[in-house]
Amino acid sequence: MFSFFKKDKSTKVEKPQSLKERLFKSRKKLGSGLASLLLGKKAINDDLLDELEMLLITADIGINTTDKVLESVRQNASRKILKDSDGVYEFLKTELAKLLIEDNQLDTDINGTYVILVVGVNGAGKTTTIGKMVKHFQSQGKSVMLAAGDTFRAAAVEQLKVWGERNDITVVAQSTGSDAASVIFDAYQSAQAKNIDILIADTAGRLHTQGNLMQELEKIKRVITKQNEAAPHEVMLVIDGGAGQNAVNQAKEFNKTVKLSGLSITKLDGTAKGGVLFAISDELKLPIRFIGVGEGIDDLKLFNTKEFIDALFD
Ligand SMILES: Nc1nc2c(ncn2[C@@H]2O[C@H](COP(=O)(O)OP(=O)(O)OP(=O)(O)O)[C@@H](O)[C@H]2O)c(=O)[nH]1
Ligand SMILES: [Mg+2]
Incomplete structure (x- = not known):
């Protein structure tokens, strides 16, 4: 009888999760981990530093970066700038924030088509990230075109087309097996002719250890640069955050072949x-x-440095 008072669950709108909630596993490891180790005015001694080292390394900060950060903790402790473990927590937060590059926004406002070449290992999330980026740029009032440069995997062109349809934009594609550089070349010409603001080129996933495939990537970049020496304006490496320290090696190798400009x-x-x-x-x-x-x-x-740090530590 009172059933019309019941809320219809299907129309219930879920509150979007905050960045803090999304990052909760990393937050637990790094932010909460450091808090439980450091908060409570303990003495800064070798035992504490050993524990800190272990925690930073297992939180994927990497050995080199951990060494560097710990060295400044040691120096500041010996100069009595850091007096106890409470201070170390705030100090680490600031030191880690300094490692992130503040000026990290793409400036796509150029005269002509801004070209973003997206590269990375298999399954890193390139195509998905491209689909999401389209929506982001469209919301800034930009026109976007996609180039289906993954001509290797059978379903790849279809996957990109689905994202294209979702965002109602053109996807320039050829059949599977065709030359990726020529697909992207055609797309660039078409984007320029149509005064498109941003062209995003997808590429096939490849391992940084596969020499021939890395050369293909180098060729793709060369073909774009031949049309316009300022292009591609962004060579973006997409990395699966779950890859941990492997991600650092991937980034180094891709950077060697196609000089990256962003991640x-x-x-x-x-x-x-x-x-x-x-x-x-x-x-x-x-x-x-x-x-x-x-x-x-x-x-x-x-990516916003402050928001990221706050989501991990506050
Ligand atoms: N949870 C989660 N999943 C993601 C995210 N980004 C991508 N994925 C998933 O990761 C899987 C691989 O994504 P793709 O975009 O196909 O990866 P890709 O790099 O294009 O893969 P290849 O073209 O095969 O090299 C898909 O199931 C995506 O939904 C993310 O930020 N979070
Ligand atoms: Mg893909």
Whole structure:
């Protein structure tokens, strides 16, 4: 009788999760881990530093970066700038934040078509990130076109077309097996002719150890640069955040072949290895453009240093 008072569950709108909630595994590992080790005015001695070292390494900060950070803790402790473990917590938060590059936003406002070449290992989240980026750029009022440069995997073109349809934009594609560089070449010409603001080129996943495939990537980049020496304006490496320290090696190898200009880190919603962002930023000195925190179209966040640090530590 009173059934019409019952709430219809199907129409219930779920509150979007905050970045803090999305990053909860990394937050537990790094933020809460450091808090339980450091808060409570303990003496800064070798035992504490050993524990700290272990924690930072297992949180995927990486050995080199951990060494560097611990060295400054030691120096500041011996100069009595850091007096007890409470101070170390705040100090670490600041030191880690300094490793992230502040100026990390893409500036796509150029005269002509801005070209983003997206590269990375298999399954890193390239195509998904491209789909999400389209929505992001469209919401800034930009026109976007996609180039289906993954001509290797059978379903890849279809996957990109689905994202294209979702965002109602053109996807330039040829059949599977055709030359990726020529697909992207055609797409660039078409984007320029149509005064498109941003062209995003997908590429096939490849391991950084596969020499021939890495050469193909180099060729793709060369073909774009031949049309316009300023292009591609962004060579973005997409990295699966769950890859931990492997991600650092991937980034180094891709950087050697196709000089990267930015990074996007995906799948930070499901991993405790978010600390790897500090290691990669420190070792490669590259800006992080976006982070992926879920599979949905809105689950891509512009990377903001302060927000990221707060989500991990506050
Ligand atoms: N949870 C989560 N899943 C993601 C995220 N980004 C991508 N994925 C998932 O990761 C899987 C692989 O994504 P793709 O975009 O196909 O990866 P890719 O790099 O294009 O893969 P290849 O083209 O095969 O090299 C898909 O199931 C995506 O839904 C993210 O930020 N969070
Ligand atoms: Mg793909």
